[in-house]
Amino acid sequence: AAGVIQSPRHLIKEKRETATLKCYPIPRHDTVYWYQQGPGQDPQFLISFYEKMQSDKGSIPDRFSAQQFSDYHSELNMSSLELGDSALYFCASSPNRGPITGELFFGEGSRLTVL
């Protein structure tokens, strides 16, 4: 079965650079979530999109932005990178915005290292 695809899997950037992470949800899933997991931390919710519109916002820094495109894939743009942005970034998708099925399906993550 198709899963959530994230790219790139690994990314190394310098401080103050920009980075873009991509997420391709499971086919027919219309809702996408972004999470950040620092070393030894639990995943922290950043932002979500439903039907190409921002739906909910968590602890996403102002330096970050995201969008969902017409094909439902999503991109997380990170600017003025800081050392503390080094983390595993997960994308998850679900087939609807409500809790009818409930679970989110996670990708393998994109590991960002800021030097």
Next chain:
Amino acid sequence: AQSVAQPEDQVNVAEGNPLTVKCTYSVSGNPYLFWYVQYPNRGLQFLLKYITGDNLVKGSYGFEAEFNKSQTSFHLKKPSALVSDSALYFCAVRVYSGGGADGLTFGKGTHLIIQP
């Protein structure tokens, strides 16, 4: 706001013994509770969920969890642990607010170590 607590950073169990990973929650409405497992440098894999109905929920890989409303707990259990169960386990809660794509709120995670 909802929250999840996993009181143990690490749980050690001998292979073949039963295991329990604890989780308690705090929500203002009806909780939707989940367990996920994470292997090193991998994504989170869904194990099981409680939405409504039977308090004992069965999931993947022989895991089960018991929803206890009076104790606001959702402990993960397995009758006989395997070395391959060693991983990081996250409890999560989701509350439907009627607006927005509600994500999951995770606990801090519990490292489960199964000793041969």
